[in-house]
Amino acid sequence: MTAKNSYSDIKKTVLARIRDHTWPPGSIIPGEVELSEEFGCARATVNRAMRELAEDGILDRKRKAGTRVNKFPIRHAKFAIPLIRTEITSTGAAYRYTLIDKKSLTAPAWLRARLGLPDNAKTLHLQCLHFADNIPFQFEDRWININAVPSVEHADFTTDGPNEWLIKEVPFTDVEISFSARVADKEIAEYLSLSVGEPVFTTERITWLSGNPITFARFSFGRGYSLKTRF
Amino acid sequence: MTAKNSYSDIKKTVLARIRDHTWPPGSIIPGEVELSEEFGCARATVNRAMRELAEDGILDRKRKAGTRVNKFPIRHAKFAIPLIRTEITSTGAAYRYTLIDKKSLTAPAWLRARLGLPDNAKTLHLQCLHFADNIPFQFEDRWININAVPSVEHADFTTDGPNEWLIKEVPFTDVEISFSARVADKEIAEYLSLSVGEPVFTTERITWLSGNPITFARFSFGRGYSLKTRF
DNA sequence: CAGTGGTCTAGACCACACA
DNA sequence: GTGTGGTCTAGACCACTGC
Incomplete structure (x- = not known):
């Protein structure tokens, strides 16, 4: 009878038992009813602890089969x-x-393929720079699907970036984000004060509203940028 | 009276109201009691819905102050x-x-600084390659703090990688992960079949056991690698 | 079919932060 | 002080899935 009773205490105890190989x-591991008896608490409390550990990728839960310590620890890291x-x-x-630039253009083939747009799809192409203390921090290359967001043609992007405008004005339901390392081409090198060929940390983002593509954006970060998280 | 009653229905409804600017x-937004009346369910159900939306960075909740729609949408993306x-x-x-290589070495200065190790700290330095269909996929450069993990000196890393050994043998409590873009130096270029100077997607990981550093690892990925998530 | 987790309820007390 | 979210309880029914 260990008699801890908050869900976070239970999480800690379970993690400790996994670490010390009590539960390799x-x-x-024991069922919720048994654990709630051991910890002297309600099953709902155990359930919350175990559910959160499963969300983090530590446990694997299946009805009827029970709860197992994940053998292949696919940890889930959260990034802000x-x-x-x-x-x-x-x-x-x-x-x-x-x-930097704002133009209405027919979507190029690679973008049509990427977003599943029809031939002759109209897009707004934007290029922007974001500075930190007047040092170029991020170069933003963005395409917006005008069919999905007609009002964007009359939007003014001179004072606020397109991301802020889109978040305020255009709802979305799905987002895909990817991280990669790319080479600085001449354009990116100029804007970010890099040499051509330098590595550039790059994130790409696509958003949809119920299956309908809204925007594709590529963000190129200045030298030395890194994305961190801790857990 | 909208009369939805599962926590996931409530999440969907709340998200829809944020999207359509009912709740800009x-x-x-209304308190849990009021919402539970509107949705015709228990407060605990509303609580779970709202708590999860807050975890995703959509809502900001404070005791007494109530629940607000996050103005600066710091979305939290989860990566596996x-x-x-x-x-x-x-x-x-x-x-x-x-x-590739395995050597006992005194920790170099940069590593001591990074992990907070004392002068003359003993470490095990490992270099490994991971292949996908015999194409080099990831180069692993790892340092293990021998003081924290004495048994590592007798471990055999010829068949399984150090990550798998560490996960099985050595408990940890904290992890820091970072992503960046680096340049391929001569060594990395050779192992990953790249040209010197090519961009390399790199992740670094440090793990601790209750404040005590266990290992530092840098993973360099082959050409074209990207990390994706969707939500 | 039966056992496990998944969810919900109605109620309660607590902790924090604003007034 | 007082209202909000944070958590817990004891019980219930449901849904999935392995046997």
């Missing part, structure tokens, strides 16, 4: 995806934004 | 961090592992 990887303005100001740096 | 960014073996085999490719 791949093993099945802030607004670029927030990301910059939260370091204490001053944020500045510049619109 | 920054606004305060699998074992490299799992990541490769899950694509259908064959996994192969090679130990």
Whole structure:
């Protein structure tokens, strides 16, 4: 009878038992009823603890089969995806934004393929720079599907970036984010004050509203950027 | 009276109201009691829905102050961090592992600084390659704190990678992960069949056991690698 | 079919933060 | 102080899935 009773105490105890191999990887652990008796609490409390551990990728739960310690520890790490303005100001740096270019264009083939757009799809192409203390921090290359967001043609992007406008004005339901390393081409090198060929940490983002593509954006970060998380 | 009653229905309804600006960014939304009356369910059900939306970064909740729609949408994206073996085999490719080098060394200054190790700290330095269908997929450069893990000196890393050994043998409590873009130096270029100077997607990981550093690892991925998530 | 987790309820007390 | 969310309880029924 260990007699801990908050869900977070239970989480800690379970993690400790996994760490010290009381419950080794791949093993099945007692059911919720049994654990609630051991910990002297309600089953709902045990359930919350176990459910959260399963969300983190530590446990694997199946009805009837029971709860197992995950053998292949696919940990789930959470990363915060802030607004670029927030990301910059939260370091204490001053944020500045510049619109470099804004053009209505027929979507190029690679973009049509990427978003599943029809031939001759109209898009708005934007290029922007975000500065931290007047040092170029992020270059944003964005395409917006005008069919999905007709009002974007009359939007003014000279003072606020397209991301802030879109978040305020356009609802979305799905987002895909990817991270990669790319080479600085001439354009990116110029805007970010890099040499051509330097590695550039790049994130890409696509958003949809119920299956309908809204926007594709590629963000290229300045030298030395890294994305961190801890858990 | 909308009369939905499962916590996931409530989440959907709340998200829809945020999207259609019924509850615009920054606004305060009704309390749990009021919502449970509207949805015709128990407060605990509303609580779970709202708590999960807050975890995702959509809502901001404070006792007494109430629940607000987050004005600066710091969305939290979850990425799965699998074992490299799992990541490769899950694509259908064959996994192969090679130990390149294994040496006991005094920790270099940069590593001591990074991990907070004392002068003359003993470490085990490992270099490994992970292949997918015999194509080099990931180069692993790892340092293990021998003081924290004395048994590592007698471990055999010729058949299984150090990550798998560590997960099985050594408990940890904290992990820091970072992502960045680096340049391929001569060594990495050779192992990953790249050209010197090519961009390399890199992740670094440090793990601790209750404040005590266990290991530092840098993973360099082959050409074209990207990390994706969707939500 | 039966056992496990998944969810919900109605009620309660607590902790924090704003007024 | 007082209202909000944070958590817990004891019980119930349901849904999935392994046997």
